[in-house]
Amino acid sequence: xxxxxxxxxxxxxxxxxALDDVSIDFADGGFYALLGPSGSxxxxxxxxxxxxDFPDSGRIAIGGESVERVPVEKRRIGMVFQNYALFPNxxxxxNVAFGLSVRGEAKATIATEVQRAxxxxxxxxxxxxKPHQLSGGQRQRVALARAIVTKPRxxxxxxxxxxLDKALRVDMQIELKRIQRxxxxxxxxxxxxxxxxxxxxxxxxxxxxGRLVQEGPPEEIYDRPQSEFAATFLGDANIFRGDATGTxxxxxxxxxxxxxxxxxxxxxxxxxxAVRPERIRISTGAGxxxxxxxxxxxxxxxxxxxxxxxSTYFVDRDGQTLxxxxxxxxxxxxxxxxxxxxSWSPDSTVLIAA
Amino acid sequence: MADQLAxxxxxxxxxxxxxxxxxxxxxxxxxxxxLSAMVFFSFMTDLPLAGKExxxxxxxYAAFFSQSLYSTLLFASLRLGLEVTLWCVxxxxxxxxxxxxxxxxxxxxxxxxLVILPFWSNGLVRIFSWAMVLREGxxxxxxxxxxxxxKINIDLMYSYPAVIIGLVHxxxxxxxxxxxxxxxxxxxxxxxxxxxxxxxxxxxxRRVIIPLSMPGLIAGAALIFVPVVGxxxxxxxxxxxxxxxxxxxxxxxxxxxxNWPLGAALSFILLAVVLIILALAAPxxxxxx
Ligand SMILES: Nc1ncnc2c1ncn2[C@@H]1O[C@H](COP(=O)(O)OP(=O)(O)OP(=O)(O)O)[C@@H](O)[C@H]1O
Ligand SMILES: [Mg+2]
Numbered sequence: 001x002x003x004x005x006x007x008x009x010x011x012x013x014x015x016x017x018a019l020d021d022v023s024i025d026f027a028d029g030g031f032y033a034l035l036g037p038s039g040s041x042x043x044x045x046x047x048x049x050x051x052x053d054f055p056d057s058g059r060i061a062i063g064g065e066s067v068e069r070v071p072v073e074k075r076r077i078g079m080v081f082q083n084y085a086l087f088p089n090x091x092x093x094x095n096v097a098f099g100l101s102v103r104g105e106a107k108a109t110i111a112t113e114v115q116r117a118x119x120x121x122x123x124x125x126x127x128x129x130k131p132h133q134l135s136g137g138q139r140q141r142v143a144l145a146r147a148i149v150t151k152p153r154x155x156x157x158x159x160x161x162x163x164l165d166k167a168l169r170v171d172m173q174i175e176l177k178r179i180q181r182x183x184x185x186x187x188x189x190x191x192x193x194x195x196x197x198x199x200x201x202x203x204x205x206x207x208x209x210g211r212l213v214q215e216g217p218p219e220e221i222y223d224r225p226q227s228e229f230a231a232t233f234l235g236d237a238n239i240f241r242g243d244a245t246g247t248x249x250x251x252x253x254x255x256x257x258x259x260x261x262x263x264x265x266x267x268x269x270x271x272x273x274a275v276r277p278e279r280i281r282i283s284t285g286a287g288x289x290x291x292x293x294x295x296x297x298x299x300x301x302x303x304x305x306x307x308x309x310x311s312t313y314f315v316d317r318d319g320q321t322l323x324x325x326x327x328x329x330x331x332x333x334x335x336x337x338x339x340x341x342x343s344w345s346p347d348s349t350v351l352i353a354a
Numbered sequence: 355m356a357d358q359l360a361x362x363x364x365x366x367x368x369x370x371x372x373x374x375x376x377x378x379x380x381x382x383x384x385x386x387x388x389l390s391a392m393v394f395f396s397f398m399t400d401l402p403l404a405g406k407e408x409x410x411x412x413x414x415y416a417a418f419f420s421q422s423l424y425s426t427l428l429f430a431s432l433r434l435g436l437e438v439t440l441w442c443v444x445x446x447x448x449x450x451x452x453x454x455x456x457x458x459x460x461x462x463x464x465x466x467x468l469v470i471l472p473f474w475s476n477g478l479v480r481i482f483s484w485a486m487v488l489r490e491g492x493x494x495x496x497x498x499x500x501x502x503x504x505k506i507n508i509d510l511m512y513s514y515p516a517v518i519i520g521l522v523h524x525x526x527x528x529x530x531x532x533x534x535x536x537x538x539x540x541x542x543x544x545x546x547x548x549x550x551x552x553x554x555x556x557x558x559x560r561r562v563i564i565p566l567s568m569p570g571l572i573a574g575a576a577l578i579f580v581p582v583v584g585x586x587x588x589x590x591x592x593x594x595x596x597x598x599x600x601x602x603x604x605x606x607x608x609x610x611x612x613n614w615p616l617g618a619a620l621s622f623i624l625l626a627v628v629l630i631i632l633a634l635a636a637p638x639x640x641x642x643x
Contacts, residue, residue: 073552079550083541087544087547087548099552102554150552
């Protein structure tokens with residue numbers, strides 16, 4: 001096992017910077033999610049770590065050793081590809097055995113190791129099948145078994161669950177997490193899916209246009225996004241833009257919003273505030289009074305979407321549409337067109353430097 | 355599951371029949387009829403043309419077995435087919451690999467064109483240009499002597515190597531094309547997967563790429579081996595006196611001696627032998643693939 005250090009790595013394709021000065025420390029034994037929109041450089045970063053491609057500048061180390069001159073096959077990594085990349089001419093067992101067999105392990109050792117790996121992914125009985133005789137989820141598990149049977153130092157997964165349907169995806173998430181914990185391997189997991197990143201990982205890195213936007217534990221990124229992009233990319237957020245006041249921001253119409261988390265921005269500079277939809281209370285204004293320090297705004301419900309356990313309200317306010325999520329507690333529901341008061345605590349308001 | 359699929363495809367045959375009909379008609383007219391005429395000839399004592407007398411006989415086939423010359427030449431031709439096929443693999447497969455996996459964009463198109471070019475040139479012209487290259491005082495001889503500090507004599511003309519060179523040059527594009535197609539279809543991520551599992555480039559080639567491109571190698575080998583065994587143009591022009599092979603004997607019978615029945619019988623014997631070889635090789639090759 002080993003951690004992975006990526007330091008100031010840049011990689012360009014022609015004039016396009018696919019990776020731009022990216023530095024991340026992947027801790028030994030951790031489960032790390034790389035998140036970002038399409039084309040943000042996630043695969044490119046993974047390929048640098050795997051050794052399929054090489055950075056123009058910067059340094060990559062695995063287990064504290066620079067891998068600059070280490071070819072792929074000597075890096076001792078395990079990789080699960082987006083399309084699984086199972087060898088179609090080999091049986092499931094032979095696919096899993098491949099890594100051990102090229103290493104020249106004894107036949108008997110290979111057989112027991114392969115069986116153990118297949119048992120781990122709960123495919124113990126399917127060793128004789130060919131990849132085309134498997135379902136998508138089973139193929140994915142074979143790819144995983146094949147990647148871990150060689151006891152790699154690092155496991156790289158490039159959107160391995162991308163092709164699966166929702167139910168299977170959740171099953172596989174749980175299974176992947178279980179296996180990762182069981183063997184305690186450093187895992188770097190690329191995904192498009194923010195929910196997957198939030199539920200599975202110890203840390204998340206968000207990439208955008210080849211740059212690392214923010215990096216940290218899921219709770220920290222969700223609760224204290226450092227940019228509008230991070231706030232809206234990982235979860236939903238209402239963004240207010242205005243001028244910093246020292247304790248929050250002042251909107252163009254004069255309303256002030258107090259923020260007690262996030263960056264400190266000198267008064268007068270441009271800044272924005274992010275508020276999660278589920279942190280906002282929505283009411284007709286007639287009920288319980290708001291706490292004295294709460295931020296309040298008046299608006300009008302433009303739309304309500306009922307989703308069973310919660311409802312999403314879209315509230316128009318001064319040309320902006322705000323989103324509010326309310327748990328279904330059986331309380332009276334608001335109707336479209338109704339004037340409402342929104343309120344939320346300064347603790348739930350994150351100040352972001354522009 | 356597999357049964358259902360099979361049933362599905364069988365029931366799909368009927369509606370396809372009108373679509374297949376033109377192809378079958380064409381096959382009948384263009385291949386089956388002339389071929390059956392030749393089968394017919396091969397059992398005749400003489401051609402029924404010009405009012406000559408003729409009768410049915412097995413003598414044409416018996417001739418093959420009574421004269422050891424024919425079987426000797428057949429073996430020589432089979433060996434020629436094997437050697438040419440091997441050379442085509444040795445030259446064509448790496449070329450196809452480079453085309454499919456190394457080159458990209460413009461340079462790929464350019465090299466592709468170079469590979470296909472022999473296809474587009476007239477066969478006789480191609481062979482005679484080799485003659486100019488290979489003969490003593492020819493292009494190869496002159497060029498080598500201009501570069502090398504010592505005097506060497508290159509006269510490959512009218513020799514077995516010349517025949518091989520000419521045939522390989524004519525047929526290597528088949529190997530390049532069939533292998534290119536199968537190599538192209540191999541996803542690069544399979545190669546990367548192999549490498550990430552600890553295999554060197556060589557091991558990936560041997561265990562992943564070559565097995566997966568077997569269908570292309572087999573198709574190319576079949577496309578080359580069969581016509582080379584019956585070839586006569588290259589052996590005749592480039593081989594001179596050493597260029598007597600089974601194919602040239604058949605050609606002699608048909609063109610020079612006008613013994614069509616014997617020529618037909620000899621070519622059906624060749625067809626039978628080639629079919630037997632392919633049938634024997636098929637299971638072995640399928641397992642390898
Ligand atoms: N070999 C290459 N040649 C040229 N451009 C490339 C190459 N590989 C990647 N790129 C470019 O680099 C950028 C980042 O690509 P990358 O594959 O890393 O994105 P990604 O974050 O994995 O996206 P996705 O989520 O769609 O898989 C893209 O703009 C892509 O077009
Ligand atoms: Mg990608």
